[in-house]
Amino acid sequence: MHIELKRGSSTKLYVQIALTLADRIRSGLIEPGARLPSVRKMTTDLGVSLVTVSKAYAELEAIQLITCSQGKGCYVRGAQELEKSEDMERTHRIQAKNESSTPWNWQMALVDYLPRAQLWRHFDASPQVRYELHMSAIQPELLPTREIIDSAYRLSSDLPERMAAYGSFQGDRELRQTFSGHFAERGLRVMPERMLITSGAQQGIDLVARTFVGPGDVVYMEAPSYTGAIDVFTSRGAKIITVPMDDDGMRIDLLTRLCDTYPPKLIYTIPTFHNPTGITMSAKRRAQLLNLAQSYHCLILEDDPFADLYFRDPPPASIKSMDGTGHVIYIKSFSKVLSPGCRVACAVADGSVLTRLVAAKSTADLGSPLLTQKALQSFIQHQYSAYTARLRDELYSRLLAASTVLEEHGSPGMYWTLPDGGLNLWLQLPDGLDMRELHRQSLAAGVSFLPGSACYVGETDTASLRICFTVTNQELLCEGLRVLCRVIKNITPQQGGATADRLPLI
Template sequence: MHIELSRNSSVKLYLQIAKTLADRIQSGLLPQGTKLPSVRHLSSLLSVSPVTVSKAYAELESIHLVVCTQGKGCYVAEPSVSLHREEALDLSWQMSLIDYLPRAQLWRNFNHSRQVPYSFHIAAVQPELLPTREIINDTRRLSSEDPDAMAVYGTFEGDVELREVCAVHLSERGIRTEAEHLLVTSGAQQGIDLVARTFVGPGDVVYMEAPTYTGAIDVFTSRGAKVVMIPMDEQGMRMDILTRLRDTHPPKLIYTIPTFHNPTGITLTTVRRMQLLDLAQSYHCLIVEDDPFSDLYYKTKPPLPIKAHDLSGHVIYIKSFSKTVAPGCRIACVVATGSVLDRLVAAKSTTDLGSPLLTQKALLPFIRHRLDNHLVSLRDQMQDRLTTALHTLQRFAPAEVTWQAPEGGLNIWIKLPPAVDIAELGRLADREGISFLPGGVCYAGGMESNHIRISFSYTAKDTLEAGLRKLCRLLGELLDRSVIMERRPIL
């Protein structure tokens, strides 16, 4: 396995090794029961002393991620049933293959094939509320009238008609742009990945909100970036902290979700948006503005995007249509200018030769003629579900559980008392058919968090209330249990 070590870092080598292995274990890349490389083999592989590797394994054992036995080696803790299946088919040799995945929380926590009655982990809209039938009809019409959409490659930049329509859509939202400044990608995730693969390398400093979208953390850490997470308050990313750190750790890139932030729902104020842009201009770094939720506002329209104020090409803006229109089509657009855009297009060309033309053409008439009316209806539906979720939490959640009502987006960020073991809550919830996102996966470096994220948008309204009541009951039971444990006399 590949472990990137910085020998000039203030972080000791054994802690760097332990952190990388911990990320892989917690992501599921090293399954339970996996035997880790021997001390001698890993020390040789990493060119460090056996003592350094032994200390790393001891560190992992101290936090209960591995179990080490004299003469047998170290294994990822709590062997699972899959270990017994592998006894019949020995795949242990695969651990000798080097890979470059430091973590994969997106893969572990966003498995869309997982079907549970109360799916609160998916930040997506209930399929019945999306214009799927309309898009299917448009696709059938396109297939019969324009079969070339399936018979030819599209351009690397994306279908020019779609880019023209998207440019109009974004101009109406404050981003004055043209088709030649847009790149169509297979979802926002590919847009983030293209930026990272083009502009981020080992040791480059990437600033992100703490917490943030786990898929972005996965992408930037996979590039070997030094991820620096900036705490948030009710106005968004703390610019005072970012300003203090920028001289010590000059940024190569700043990733932000400024509008209805994922997972917290917070919106960055206009003042801080301008401060962030000024900082990027001063340090000649890039801002990646990820915008999946700005059309889903429930009170007033959010502030203009940072990109709307960008006159010098420092902002790469990513707008996805997956959340609000068609997740299965995987269509997003990236707005950039100058050589930044040229390099992103070059990276796109080597990735997939361009996004599928059929899906681009299929979405074109809907975005051109019907998207705005759809968004009005969708906002009403989502606001109704948000109201249901908030009322249910207010009625049934234990008093120690707190949250901030979002003004847009699909998520509620819930703070739990320290007495609640989130892993135990997850196990209990799984038995009840409830899924949620543990807050810890929204931080780089395995940071602890006493938050969970629930999404109120994917489950039907009546099911939403029933599932949240069950979750609140489980929280109450865990809190009652912790009180009993605290009162138990010491013998």
């Protein structure tokens, strides 16, 4: 496996090795029960000392990600079986047998460049899950799927010649014109020529990272932040620095002090109904952030998946609406609100930044599928506003129902803040709770959630989790939350222990 070591960094080499392996283990890129390379082989591959690799493995063992046995090697712990010492010998024997019998065992020698993939790891729920609260999505029955399917059918039947040609790399012009009107109603005046249609916001983030972020470039993010963005910037080898938040969003005072030491290449933010916390950045902070980007000549990547899903008052205007110098790349996703399967988002940028993004898009996929762009265009132009108004009322009622259940069944020390919009509720749990055990028992009880640790970069275990209150119907939502609250009450807080003073490897 490839481990990028920064030998001039203030972070010690054994910590860099441990952090990389920890990310890969938690992402499922190294499977439970897998045998890690021997200390001697890792030493040779990385060009470091035996002591360095031994200390890295010791750190991983201390936080219970691996188990090492003299003469047998180091193995990744499984969810349950490897936590019991009496099962270790049996697991090692099974692993040894598999290593000699599987026809694809040679693949372990292939070097890959995926340091982390938490988004993939937490995307699909296991088969036994009845209450899927981990996925940030809207219940399919609430989406205008039938209208979009009918529109796609009419287009493919009545205008087949459109489907027989490549679309523009930049995206369908008619859809971009519709977006222009949509944005203008929300205070962002932008011509179609300044837009790029992407296959969802995730592709937009990836295009920005592949175009403008390289190894060692400094990227700032909120702490916590969107798991998929962390994965993307980590894969680029960026130096990610996280900034704490308060009720008004990212702490610009702390960011400013950090930038004096580590000048930014890019600042990634979700200022409206932040994922995962639900916090909305104040208008004052948005202006301060733009001023900071202008002074450092860096980019802001403004990710906006939820702004149309406000529950009371519309959120503050986007940072991009204040940008007259081309420092902001604005990505507006319509996938979650309309059709996750259509994967349509719009990136707004200026000057050569946009030109370079279009070039990156052309090499990625030759342009997003034309049929899905055409199918969504008519709905967004004629029905979107009325649809989102109805949707907001329904989602808000589910948020209130979720909060009521948590108030009635939650444990002492559990707290949350109702967001002003969006899909997610961020729960802070009592300190010292064993989050790995909570996740395991919750899945066994049929409830999935997103562990808070997946939303941090290089952090220790955090007693927090994200649930989505919009992904299932209200009855199942409330049932699932009651089950989750019972599981939380059954988990005994950790009393310090061997891992209390170890390195932050999450």
